[in-house]
Amino acid sequence: MSDIIRFLLSALFTLAGLFVTITSVLGVFRFRYALNRIHAAALLDTLGILFMLLGIIIALGFQVASLKAVILVVFLWMTSPVASHLIGRLQLTTDEHLSEHMEIESGDMLEEIKKEG
Amino acid sequence: MARKNEHYEESLLGRLDRWTQSGESGLDQRMMDDLASPPPPAASLPQKELERRMDRDDRMKHHMLLQEQATYDRIRTWGSVRGSRFFRRAYIVLAVLFCLALIAVLLRATATLPPFGNPDNPMHNDVARRYIEDGMEETGAVNLVAGMILDYRAFDTLGESNVLFTAVCAVLILLRISKEHSDATAMLELEADDRMYEPQDDLILQTMVRLLVPLILLFGIYVILNGHISPGGGFSGGAVMGAGLILYLNAFGFEKAERFFTFRTFQTVSVISLSFYALSKSYSFFTGANHLPSIIQTGIPGKIFSAGLIPYLNIAVGLVVCCTMYALYTLFRKGDL
Amino acid sequence: MSGSMAGAYTVLYQGSLVILAVALLLCLIRAIRGPQIADRIIAINMMGTLTIISIAILAFLLEEGYLMDIAMIYTMLSFLAVVLLTKIYMGVYRQKHAGSDRPETAREHGEKEAGQHE
Structure with missing residues (x-):
């Protein structure tokens, strides 16, 4: 009985994780600007991997490998926002037509962004 | 130089x-x-x-x-x-x-080689069977690959570590401009010119790197020490440690990284590790393929302090690889170590 | 994975491996087509994360616990790759455009920095 419950929980989490993954990849394709695509990519890094690895942790049970999976999720949660921040900064410094995609408040702000990055 | x-x-x-x-x-x-x-x-x-x-x-x-x-x-x-x-x-x-x-x-x-899979080939001798069947008792290593490269064929791994050392020596000879030579400061200024435009002192990156680099170094040490139990060993663990040091360097800059990793550090660590490895395994120059009976017991397979000399050799190789990766990165970026 | 539900687990996780492989291919297409550099770096990061999930699933299917270590190494390496790529490309871009459009800001920016930083 507990086997079936474990399987159902793990299948629930895995299917939810697959749904999030497909949504994220679809988002990276459909959005038209790089800064919008970061939103879609961050979905995969945080929620997608949480659900999929929760499914695996439940399926594995109480082993050393499930502890390593928990450490993996925590590590990825720590590094993924920093990666998104750096990519956003890159896009902001190297974009030629920035004012077409977003409102910039004053004229000096554009120069400051391009100088400091 | x-x-x-x-x-x-x-x-x-x-x-x-x-x-x-x-x-x-x-x-x-x-x-x-x-x-x-x-x-x-x-x-x-x-x-x-x-x-x-x-x-x-x-x-x-x-x-x-x-x-x-x-x-x-x-x-x-x-x-x-x-x-x-x-x-x-x-x-x-x-x-x-x-x-x-x-x-x-x-x-x-x-x-002129014999056809593949012929049972009379000279490759089908007793060596593979002996390694697989008696490997764990003779070397004490659960990971048979580590047992082979650091016990049966430790002499070849000595050659590989020497190759790493030679590569770093060659890059040092070609690229190093140290601060002691006063006519080289102009060239160092030119090198610094390259990095002038890069983003420096990003606060978010520095905050997270302060947390992450100890974790990465700890994980590298874990991979090195468990070389004979699970896949890993000196080379991959050393690469992970080198990656951790490169991440620290990228987030904080050369001045802060030189507080703990200078050229003397690199010299000391590389030479001591490589000399330890060479002293413990270069008897093969004289005895050929025969092993000397080892003083250290093999112990219970599966524990960390088992498998004779393998954990210590893993540590030596891991330190050499870590120093090599970091040295190559800074030599190509800055020209000094 | 041995037990009464072994077949069900196999179907579930092998199906999810197939879907992850298709997603990997689509990310590769975005990495090739993406008109700007940031698109490509995003796609490479996503491909790394999909690979981590695949390795974790394989660690469960093959009952080898040590494959999780490989997934951790992959995480670290993909993060290091993003950090290095963004830094170097920003430096290259600003150096290329320093002399052309804004010479005064480039010169004072250069004089402000000590030049010893990495």
Whole structure:
């Protein structure tokens, strides 16, 4: 009985994780600007991997490998926002037509962004 | 750190370099000085006027001198223009021919090998069976690959660590500009110019890297120490540790990284690790393939302090690889270690 | 994975491996097509994360616990790659455009920095 419950929980989490993954990849394709695509990519890094690895942790049970999976999720949660921040900064410094995609408040702000990055 | 050869310009290689680059060479200058005794008289007067003023003997000598100079000019310009072109084309043709010859030799050698899977092949001897069946008892390592590269064939791994060390030595000789030589500060300023435009002191990155680098180094140490129990070992664990140090360097800058990793650190760690490995496994130079009976017991397989000398050799190799990766990165970025 | 539900687990996780492989291919297409550099770096990061999930699933299917270590190494390496790529490309871009459009800001920016930083 507990086997079936474990399987159902793990299948629930895995299917939810697959749904999030497909949504994220679809988002990276459909959005038209790089800064919008970061939103879609961050979905995969945080929620997608949480659900999929929760499914695996439940399926594995109480082993050393499930502890390593928990450490993996925590590590990825720590590094993924920093990666998104750096990519956003890159896009902001190297974009030629920035004012077409977003409102910039004053004229000096554009120069400051391009100088400091 | 290489010494400069002051007389490179006049040496044989220097002259060869200048000849292939189609520039002026000292050889031509000396030839010209040898032939330079009569100054060319055509500087002041045109040719026809000069010839009318000379008598017959002088005219013939003048004509021969002009011919000599014309021939000499042809020789000199051939050396600088067409000679180097010929040299470049001949080099390409010879390189292609050499590669084709090497391909032919290698294909011929491969064709004489016995067919694949033949049970009479010399490869099907007892060695593989012995490694697989008796490996865990003789070496004490659960991970049979680690047992093979650090116990049965430890001598080959000594060669590999030496290759890493040689690579770093070569890059150091070519690229290192240390701060002790005062005429190199100008070149260091130029190198710093490259990195002037990069983003520095990103606060978000620094906050997270302060948390992440100890984790990465700890994970690298875990991979090194568990080399004989699970896949990993010295080479991969050393690469992970090197990656952690490179991340720290990127987030914080060279000044902060040099507080704990200088050239002396690199020297000390590399030389001590490599000497330890060499001292413990170079008896194979004298005994051939026979092992000496080891003092350290093999212990219970599966624990960390088992498998004889393997954990210590893993640590030595891991330290060498970590220092090598970090040294190569900073040498290519900054030119100093 | 041994037990009464072994077949069901196999179907579930092998199906999810197939879907992850298709997603990997689509990310590769975005990495090739993306008109700017940031698109490509995003796609490479996503491909790394999809690979981590695949390795974790394989660690469960093959019952080898040590494959999780490989997934951790992959995480670290993909993060390091993003950090290095963004830094170097920002430096290259600003150096290329420093002399052309804004010479005064480039010069004072250069003089402000000590030049010893990495």
